[in-house]
Amino acid sequence: MNRLGLWLSVALITAALCSGGATVAQQRTAGIPSGTIVDLTYPFDATSVYWPTAETFQLEKDFEGNTEQGYYYSAYRYSAAEHGGTHIDSPVHFAKGRNTVDEIPLTQLMAPGIVIDVTAQCAGNADYLITESDFKNWERRNGKIRPGTIVLLRTGFGKFYPDRKKYLGTDERGAAAVANLHFPGLDPKAARWLTENRSIKAIGLDTASIDYGQSKLFESHRILFAKDIPAFENVASLDKLPVRGFSVIALPMKIKGGSGGPLRIIAVINGS
Ligand SMILES: [Zn+2]
Numbered sequence: 001m002n003r004l005g006l007w008l009s010v011a012l013i014t015a016a017l018c019s020g021g022a023t024v025a026q027q028r029t030a031g032i033p034s035g036t037i038v039d040l041t042y043p044f045d046a047t048s049v050y051w052p053t054a055e056t057f058q059l060e061k062d063f064e065g066n067t068e069q070g071y072y073y074s075a076y077r078y079s080a081a082e083h084g085g086t087h088i089d090s091p092v093h094f095a096k097g098r099n100t101v102d103e104i105p106l107t108q109l110m111a112p113g114i115v116i117d118v119t120a121q122c123a124g125n126a127d128y129l130i131t132e133s134d135f136k137n138w139e140r141r142n143g144k145i146r147p148g149t150i151v152l153l154r155t156g157f158g159k160f161y162p163d164r165k166k167y168l169g170t171d172e173r174g175a176a177a178v179a180n181l182h183f184p185g186l187d188p189k190a191a192r193w194l195t196e197n198r199s200i201k202a203i204g205l206d207t208a209s210i211d212y213g214q215s216k217l218f219e220s221h222r223i224l225f226a227k228d229i230p231a232f233e234n235v236a237s238l239d240k241l242p243v244r245g246f247s248v249i250a251l252p253m254k255i256k257g258g259s260g261g262p263l264r265i266i267a268v269i270n271g272s
Pocket of ligand 1 (some may be wrong): 088089233260
């Protein structure tokens with residue numbers, strides 16, 4: 001083969017590989033929503049907010065620095081409770097036999113999202129319960145909540161994170177501190193209305209729990225989870241989202257049999 005023949009062969013093979021590659025890339029990108037990406041996840045560190053009774057996030061150094069062989073190396077180990085920082089509550093957290101975190105279908109964790117903004121209602125009332133009327137008011141302005149939506153509740157408490165005194169109502173730790181928790185959450189009556197009248201994939205909010213701080217029976221958890229609807233808690237940056245017109249991708253750590261776990265949640269704002 002002369003040099004021209006060799007070049008042509010290489011060019012043809014390269015073109016074939018490139019066109020094949022491009023098709024795959026197009027197929028892949030076609031399925032990924034395009035637009036501005038908003039990270040709705042807080043970093044995990046020593047300040048991450050955990051329930052007063054739960055083990056907090058610890059990161060310990062195994063090795064960090066130059067090795068004897070001359071290359072840089074770092075490795076750490078971490079430990080934490082499942083429920084802290086930005087995380088998911090799996091249905092099994094409050095409903096026996098419902099999905100564990102590894103069992104939640106991925107299709108339930110990727111969907112169009114909406115924001116119900118109750119910042120004004122929560123401004124002077126840390127014990128505010130998000131009501132059925134809050135959802136109906138949203139629907140009056142934006143249309144009925146579509147089947148398959150991920151609903152995000154914006155209480156405005158995200159601006160306090162990770163100041164536990166302001167965010168949780170107390171910075172004390174231990175079982176006695178639980179009675180002093182004050183932050184907004186979803187009214188169990190609204191949870192029931194949602195599960196019975198709308199078909200949502202998941203729900204999330206910018207507080208530590210889908211039930212408000214003063215809840216004793218965690219009824220909203222129980223009502224949602226009985227229907228296999230998971231909850232995202234300590235969701236960040238809800239003030240960066242429009243009320244609709246975005247997609248949510250919320251992928252938790254796949255802990256086998258887990259009742260929840262750390263969550264990487266992002267939003268992609270349509271056409272931006
Ligand atoms: Zn939780």
